Amino acid sequence: MRVSWDDALDDIAARIRTALVEHRHNEVMYHVGRPGEDGFTERILAAWGVDGHNSHTNVCSSNGRAGYQYWMGYDRPSPDHANADVILLVSSHLEAGHYFNPHAQRVIDARKRGAKLVVLDTRLSNTATHADHWLPTYPGSEAAVLLSIANHLIQTGRYHREFVRRWWNWQEYLEAERPDLPATFDAFEQALREIYRDFTFDFAARESGIAPDVLAQVAEVVAGAGTRLATHTWRSAAAGNLGGWQVSRTSSCSMR
Numbered sequence: 001m002r003v004s005w006d007d008a009l010d011d012i013a014a015r016i017r018t019a020l021v022e023h024r025h026n027e028v029m030y031h032v033g034r035p036g037e038d039g040f041t042e043r044i045l046a047a048w049g050v051d052g053h054n055s056h057t058n059v060c061s062s063n064g065r066a067g068y069q070y071w072m073g074y075d076r077p078s079p080d081h082a083n084a085d086v087i088l089l090v091s092s093h094l095e096a097g098h099y100f101n102p103h104a105q106r107v108i109d110a111r112k113r114g115a116k117l118v119v120l121d122t123r124l125s126n127t128a129t130h131a132d133h134w135l136p137t138y139p140g141s142e143a144a145v146l147l148s149i150a151n152h153l154i155q156t157g158r159y160h161r162e163f164v165r166r167w168w169n170w171q172e173y174l175e176a177e178r179p180d181l182p183a184t185f186d187a188f189e190q191a192l193r194e195i196y197r198d199f200t201f202d203f204a205a206r207e208s209g210i211a212p213d214v215l216a217q218v219a220e221v222v223a224g225a226g227t228r229l230a231t232h233t234w235r236s237a238a239a240g241n242l243g244g245w246q247v248s249r250t251s252s253c254s255m256r
Helices: 005-021 040-048 062-072 102-113 142-155 161-167 170-177 185-196 201-208 212-224 245-255
Strands: 030-032 053-055 086-090 116-120 133-135 229-233
Touching (some): 086 102, 201 212
Parallel strands (some): 030 053
16 A cells, blocks of 8 residues: 555654653664664664664674774774875775775775785685785684784784874773883883783684785785884774674784
């Protein structure tokens, strides 16, 4: 039966109102293909007391975005691929063809300029075919590889020390987790080396199936980028595995 927009909206509004008046808030759910209104819908639902927003994002990019949100306070970073000397990409990401595909052009431009491309992906994706180093890691092992790279940077002192000193909350960490150490940045660096020391290339090789010498080679490539390193992950590695949000978090650690 054909109905007008006014009739449809009145019917839907009446059903929602009845559920709210009868305190059946959990019976109201809103589903959208992909939210693009900067949280406006979530604010409306919150005003109604409804926690029922569902979308394609929940099963696609949510985990990857959560890792970025927890680590840096925003969920869609835009890496400076165009000016990077090394680009490290993880799994099915926006550069492989997405609504952010302008990034793909920046990756190609950087490659033409001489930037190295490292891709962690179980499959030989379109992006991986252009990589200088393709690491076909076991699914779910990407964070282990990234931790081994971060460990290499830390143990060899190849991270941006002043950036870490200025922007990391190392004082709070020492106070909460290592009160046995002096409240100095040198002491924090000591603690940092201890935290990461078990994430060796051998550890990552057992987890990922990638040989330790290959991981060491890639870690040196990353270390050689200095501050001109761009990393990104999206979808598969983060969304397809329990705790996948850690992939975004560990890729941020590798960026130092």
